[in-house]
Amino acid sequence: MRIRWHGPIETVTGSKAFANGRLTRPALISISILTFITFVGNFTQLQLTSALPTMVREFNISVTTGQWMTSIFQLVMGVMIPLTAFLTKRFTTREIVIASMYIFTIGSLLSWLSPSFILVLAGRTLEAIGTGVMWPVLQITVFSIYPLAKRGVAMGTVGLAMSVAPALGPTLGGLQTDSNGWRSIFLSLTVLGALCLIISMLWLRNFGSRDERVKADFFSASLSVVGFGGLLFGFTNIEAYSILSPVTWMPMLVGIAGIVWFVLRQTHLAAPLLNLDVFRNRGFTIGTVAASLSFFAFSSIMVIMPLYIQTDRGYSATMSGLIMLPGALGMAIAQFFGGRSLDRFGARPVAITGSLVLTLGTVGMSFVGLDTWIWWVSICQFVRQVGMGFVLMPITTWALNCLEPEEVSAGSAVTNTVRQLAGAIGAPVLVILMESFVAARQSSMGGEAGMAIPASIFGIDWILRVSSLICVAMFLLILFGVKGDGAGSGRAMARVALRKMRIVHMPDLHSVPVLHSIEDFSERHVIAHLPYLSRTSDDDA
Numbered sequence: 001m002r003i004r005w006h007g008p009i010e011t012v013t014g015s016k017a018f019a020n021g022r023l024t025r026p027a028l029i030s031i032s033i034l035t036f037i038t039f040v041g042n043f044t045q046l047q048l049t050s051a052l053p054t055m056v057r058e059f060n061i062s063v064t065t066g067q068w069m070t071s072i073f074q075l076v077m078g079v080m081i082p083l084t085a086f087l088t089k090r091f092t093t094r095e096i097v098i099a100s101m102y103i104f105t106i107g108s109l110l111s112w113l114s115p116s117f118i119l120v121l122a123g124r125t126l127e128a129i130g131t132g133v134m135w136p137v138l139q140i141t142v143f144s145i146y147p148l149a150k151r152g153v154a155m156g157t158v159g160l161a162m163s164v165a166p167a168l169g170p171t172l173g174g175l176q177t178d179s180n181g182w183r184s185i186f187l188s189l190t191v192l193g194a195l196c197l198i199i200s201m202l203w204l205r206n207f208g209s210r211d212e213r214v215k216a217d218f219f220s221a222s223l224s225v226v227g228f229g230g231l232l233f234g235f236t237n238i239e240a241y242s243i244l245s246p247v248t249w250m251p252m253l254v255g256i257a258g259i260v261w262f263v264l265r266q267t268h269l270a271a272p273l274l275n276l277d278v279f280r281n282r283g284f285t286i287g288t289v290a291a292s293l294s295f296f297a298f299s300s301i302m303v304i305m306p307l308y309i310q311t312d313r314g315y316s317a318t319m320s321g322l323i324m325l326p327g328a329l330g331m332a333i334a335q336f337f338g339g340r341s342l343d344r345f346g347a348r349p350v351a352i353t354g355s356l357v358l359t360l361g362t363v364g365m366s367f368v369g370l371d372t373w374i375w376w377v378s379i380c381q382f383v384r385q386v387g388m389g390f391v392l393m394p395i396t397t398w399a400l401n402c403l404e405p406e407e408v409s410a411g412s413a414v415t416n417t418v419r420q421l422a423g424a425i426g427a428p429v430l431v432i433l434m435e436s437f438v439a440a441r442q443s444s445m446g447g448e449a450g451m452a453i454p455a456s457i458f459g460i461d462w463i464l465r466v467s468s469l470i471c472v473a474m475f476l477l478i479l480f481g482v483k484g485d486g487a488g489s490g491r492a493m494a495r496v497a498l499r500k501m502r503i504v505h506m507p508d509l510h511s512v513p514v515l516h517s518i519e520d521f522s523e524r525h526v527i528a529h530l531p532y533l534s535r536t537s538d539d540d541a
Contacts, residue, residue: 287399334389
């Protein structure tokens with residue numbers, strides 16, 4: 001029996017969604033609801049970062065085990081995202097969102113009331129399942145509604161809302177942990193989940209159409225769970241066991257086999273879970289790899305720095321959240337202006353600037369010590385996240401703009417999956433590497449208990465230097481790889497459109513003032529109403 005949700009079921013497409021250069025009222029309300037729910041998902045993912053040291057002590061677990069509270073979220077979201085293409089075709093927007101909020105609310109309730117770490121982790125898993133499809137659904141909706149010339153601003157605005165979550169999550173999580181314990185975090189998430197469920201049932205409209213004949217390849221989804229889950233589980237066990245131990249190498253071997261099988265299966269299916277053919281597009285591949293490198297280098301910092309602030313320096317969870325707050329606000333602002341800058345200057349200059357700023361901030365943070373002014377950490381994190389804001393949204397938007405219209409849904413699923421998995425793998429890998437540095441340093445200092453904090457800071461500094469090298473690699477990839485296909489300014493895109501329309505070849509329009517007038521007109525009118533243009537490079541223009 002099919003469940004039919006009560007409330008408005010109007011499908012908002014075409015002129016019902018975007019007319020006269022702006023969103024219609026039903027589309028604006030629905031986009032706002034999707035943005036808020038996605039905000040809650042990002043908020044949930046990062047809210048436990050300030051509470052992690054407290055949970056490690058309370059459950060008497062290692063840091064590597066504790067970081068599963070963040071890694072499991074990214075891993076499950078990475079597995080859920082490929083299903084988005086199937087879900088958005090098979091079910092309506094309302095059905096997807098309402099079901100997701102039911103699962104999220106149940107997961108938050110379970111984590112709030114659970115007495116053991118395993119059950120809390122199970123609740124986090126349900127939270128991730130509930131919110132894992134929301135960002136791709138929002139992204140696909142934005143790309144389906146807005147014309148090409150408006151997408152940078154639209155994604156920047158949405159990104160601004162998304163980036164407020166990292167600002168509020170760790171700070172409010174720290175306040176709640178110090179005031180009422182970490183369980184109060186899950187109580188607040190239960191209330192937020194119920195609120196999202198209610199507003200979705202009352203006011204959310206549908207976007208696009210559905211096809212009940214579409215089927216999902218759940219075997220491929222299972223392979224991705226086994227592959228990436230096994231690989232992460234094996235990495236996690238390296239801390240407690242030798243790499244030669246069966247509990248280490250066997251899950252890693254199973255994980256690698258699962259990933260290889262998954263990839264091979266996708267290349268041979270007529271309707272794959274993840275359409276890996278999008279990687280044939282050079283621009284999309286470069287953009288996705290660059291974004292994944294930034295996630296890999298960035299994810300571990302949200303685990304490592306609260307440990308430095310609370311465990312090594314002795315500050316409270318609230319203080320930890322406040323120290324990280326300016327950086328998250330900087331990222332929110334940078335993402336908003338990054339979207340606008342993308343429309344005006346193109347992806348190349350914006351992403352190059354952002355990756356350079358991210359690298360400099362990471363290098364500056366890698367010299368923290370036992371007596372470092374604690375707000376230096378905040379300054380460096382602010383610089384890092386400003387750089388991240390100017391990289392992530394522009395490079396992702398550019399990568400998807402390089403694809404053909406019919407490939408955007410598949411490309412969104414692929415790029416978000418790869419990014420999430422890079423973040424999920426990056427956190428445990430870099431945390432384990434950090435603890436290896438710590439163990440080696442403490443052993444070289446005689447293994448005395450009094451050397452634990454200096455050794456910990458030594459490990460943190462060196463893992464930040466490793467992150468700096470990853471950022472350098474990302475900078476070089478963007479510098480030499482992001483070219484053409486919209487990497488230049490909006491004016492260059494206008495020239496491409498005009499040449500495609502054979503306007504610029506008219507003899508009486510070769511004068512610069514007239515040509516510029518036509519370009520300005522095309523930017524404001526032609527491109528705004530032609531969502532997809534020729535993939536001609538800027539050099540050809």
